[in-house]
Amino acid sequence: MDSTGADAKETRPAAGARLGEGGRHVGQITAQLREAIRSGIYVNGDRLPAERDLAERFDTARSTIRKVLFNLESEGLIERRVGSGTFVKYDDLSxxxxxxxxxxxxxxxxxxxxxxxxxxxxxxxxxxxxxxxxxxxxxxxxxxxxxxxxxxxxxxxxxxxxxxxxxxxxxxxxxxxxxxxxxxxxxxxxxxxxxxxxxxxxxxxxxxxxxxxxxxxxxxxxxxxxxxxxxxxxxxxxxxxxxxxx
The missing domain is CATH 1.20.120.530 (GntR ligand-binding domain-like)
Known part of the structure; x- marks a missing residue:
């Protein structure tokens, strides 16, 4: 699977800094990133940090991050664009x-x-x-x-x-x-x-x-x-x- 792209807008706080570091389990990290999207830390169209950066931020393996991103994509919160990265597509109306x-x-x-x-x-x-x-x-x-x-x-x-x-x-x-x-x-x-x-x-x-x-x-x-x-x-x-x- 493709790695995600560079960090989201620098003016917005990093998810790890706002939500806490070290969540090692797929479910915990999924919940943290889900909340970051729904609460507006990341908004529709933002590019998420790269897999390796998320793995470092949450002190876990990249394979775990891939499963987390898979969960978020399944929920319709993100989309992956080959060669570009992973982007938020959360829209309250849709x-x-x-x-x-x-x-x-x-x-x-x-x-x-x-x-x-x-x-x-x-x-x-x-x-x-x-x-x-x-x-x-x-x-x-x-x-x-x-x-x-x-x-x-x-x-x-x-x-x-x-x-x-x-x-x-x-x-x-x-x-x-x-x-x-x-x-x-x-x-x-x-x-x-x-x-x-x-x-x-x-x-x-x-x-x-x-x-x-x-x-x-x-x-x-x-x-x-x-x-x-x-x-x-x-x-x-x-x-x-x-x-x-x-």
């Missing part, structure tokens, strides 16, 4: 419009949309993913498998895993569509279902499916990968229907 759509989509409608999009998205990822993209997918999966007892962390890394598949499809429209799908997962309805569904045992089963899907992508096995994503989403649909009936 965020409000997106939230209006998200608030009207139920968890079951989310799964229906995912079943319509993800099998072909996965097929394209098998065909087009680079070795580095597959390596990054494996790194996200490694983190995901450490989330057995943390429903929130599991949900974050699960979103990252599937969105990285979308990115690996090399189809920008599919990526955009999947980012909209992913936005639904931060809605209150999904949080309520998550509490009902995500026991440690269920997380283990979802991660077994994630691992099987990853191995199929790594082997470039289209049929196996498409079967795994369909099985995975069908399980999610059954679990949601069961939770809704309780």
């Amino acid at each position: 965020v409000g419009a997106a939230h209006d759509i998200v608030s009207r989509v139920s968890p079951l409608e989310l799964i229906e949309a995912r079943l319509a999009v993800e099998p072909h998205m996965t097929r394209l990822a098998v065909l087009h993913a680079t070795a580095n993209e597959i390596k990054m997918l494996g790194s996200i999966l490694d983190d995901l498998e450490q989330c057995r007892n943390d429903k929130d962390a599991f949900s974050r890394h699960d979103s990252m895993f599937h969105e990285w598949l979308a990115r690996s499809s090399r189809n920008p429209l599919l990526l955009h569509l999947y980012q909209q799908i992913n936005a639904v997962r931060g809605h209150d309805q999904w949080d309520a279902m998550k509490i009902k569904i995500l026991s440690p045992e269920e997380i283990d089963e979802y991660n077994r499916q994630h691992r099987a899907l990853f191995e199929a992508v790594r082997r470039r096995d289209i049929a196996a990968a498409v079967k795994q994503i369909n099985d995975h989403l069908e399980k999610a649909r059954r679990d949601l229907m069961g939770a809704a009936a309780v």
Whole structure:
């Protein structure tokens, strides 16, 4: 993945100076930079500091910063421009419009949309993913498998895993569509279902499916990968229907 560009406007305080140094965890750093954007430390159109500068500021590895930027991009707060850097694209009006759509989509409608999009998205990822993209997918999966007892962390890394598949499809429209799908997962309805569904045992089963899907992508096995994503989403649909009936 490309490094981000130079620091944002010098007249604005550096994020680390305002927000505190040393946040080593992906979730903590994501929260700090998210707040820096929403509070106006960085405004729409600003270029964020380079990956190496953010890594130094937060005393962490560049691989951690890449995951942080991935989270922020998934939330629609930043965009990456090849050869130019990473820029803030936070706009209260556009965020409000997106939230209006998200608030009207139920968890079951989310799964229906995912079943319509993800099998072909996965097929394209098998065909087009680079070795580095597959390596990054494996790194996200490694983190995901450490989330057995943390429903929130599991949900974050699960979103990252599937969105990285979308990115690996090399189809920008599919990526955009999947980012909209992913936005639904931060809605209150999904949080309520998550509490009902995500026991440690269920997380283990979802991660077994994630691992099987990853191995199929790594082997470039289209049929196996498409079967795994369909099985995975069908399980999610059954679990949601069961939770809704309780």
